[in-house]
Amino acid sequence: MRILHTSDWHLGRQLHRTPLLAEQRAFLEHLLDTVQNENVEAVVVAGDVFDRAIPPLDAIDQFKWILEELAGLQVPLIMISGNHDSPRRLGVNARLIEHAGIHLRTSVEDCARPVVLQDEHGPVAFYGLPYLEPGLVQTQLGAEHASHHAVLSAAMDQVRADLAARPSGTRSVVLAHAFVTGADTSPDSERDITAGGVPSVSASVFAGVDYVALGHLHRCQKISERIRYSGSPLAYSFSEADYRKAMWLVDLGSGTALTARKLLCPVPRPMRQVTGALQDMMTSADYAQYETCWLHVTLTDPDRPHMAMERLHERFPHTLKLSFAHEHQIDGQSYRSRVQGRTDHEIALGFLHHVTGIPATRAEQDLLQEGLEKVRTEAAAREAN
Structure with a gap:
């Protein structure tokens, strides 16, 4: 079965007050093209569909559009809620839209209720573990402690129990929204989920599963051959400026056979961090390459130039952030x-x-x-x- 793994769309997010609806739409169109060109049989979205619990209407419109398009292609979609989403809002009418092949998993009760799809090798059970806030779900899951490790372990125990009761040879995919130990973070882009003093969980929590599609961290990365983050489709902070965004195209074969290929996402507008004196930046040909980029500019002038941002916008209209190298320094470190x-x-x-x-x-x-x-x-x- 060919699976497209993505996550952390953050529909409705802004970049330093700049709307990203057009850029997010470009990604969703790319996703649809990939589904058709790569003969994808299932799309999984590992949480943070929206950027906040009550998303703006234009973000909801984009969400509605992509669901309709995937339903029209008759490609199943399995999606979980992340720590930015409102589980109840995202999951409204979930049982109803399952008839269109759209499977939303947003509640604790659904952790061990898989979406079962078939291919030529037999059944594949997709389990969706939404973001589990330890203090809210500990009792419901019967976890020993109010920590991320404890509640995810309890949820995975339920998954393994359900999987054990299914026909021999049933392959398994788990969607989860968590911070797994050893993964790389993106400062300023991801919301802290610390609980119990420890925000991360061990990869061993997911033992016994054929593939784990992770969300929450914004860098595309591999924890192991069977545990991966797709990352966000766009850079949502300048800390991500140097990282290419991607999705994983995963092929589950017979038995335990698995291969995965990284598919790069489009870059609607490059993001760069540039340092220099204002006059140099306004006149030097060395900076011409940045004229169409989203920029974080750090000026090195000894004094703050008058109307610096306004002047920068004359040549670099997409400058979003301005810093001054000589200010806010304490012991040589900002x-x-x-x-x-x-x-x-x-x-x-x-x-x-x-x-x-x-x-x-x-x-x-x-x-x-x-x-x-x-x-x-x-x-x-x-x-x-």
Whole structure:
């Protein structure tokens, strides 16, 4: 069975207040072309379909359009909700639209209810594990702890139990939205999902499955031959400027045979980070290559130039972000670079140490972690509703 694995569409997202609807539409058209040209038999989307729980209407229109197009091609679609989605909103009418080959998995109850498709080698069971907020689903899943590892392990136990009861030779695909240990992140692009002090889960959680289609992290990457992230189809922050976006074309053969091929996504507009003095950038031919790019410009002028952004737009109309190399430097290192890659808990502890002059005690660290997780859980519960 030939499967197209994608994720993290983030429909409705903006890039520094610039709408990306046209660029997202270009990707979806590319996806449809790929489905037809590569004879895809199933499309899987591993979460974060929308960028926020209540998406704008034009994003909903794009979503409606792609579902209609795939249904018209009679290509099954299996999709889960991610941490940016509202499970209840995304999953509305899910049972009804299954008749059109659109399979949405957005609730805990559906983790062990697979979509079963057939090919010449027999059945393939697709299990959709939506983003599981530990504090909300621990009891429902019977997990030992309110952590990502514990709730995903409990969900996978249900998957394996269901799979064991199916005919011998049934192949399996799991869709999950999680941060798997060893994967590369994209700073400024992905929302922190820390719970229980640990945001990641071990790849061993998914043992016994033929293929795991992951979402959440925005870089296309391979955890193992059978566990992969497709990443987002577009770069959603300048931290992703140097990474090509892609999808995985996965072929499940008979038995345990599997091959996967990376398919590059179109680049509607290149994204670059450029450093230099304003006058040089406005006049030098060396910068001509950036005139049509989305830009993050860092100016090296010793003083802040007057109307710098307005002047940059004269030559580089797609400049989205402007920084100044001589400003906001502390001990030779910017605040942004000092906190990059750190969790909210670590940043807050660093601030507390800076203000009080003494490190937080273990009790204070635990109390702060409890408070952060309570806030995040309450926010997730509001979005889920």
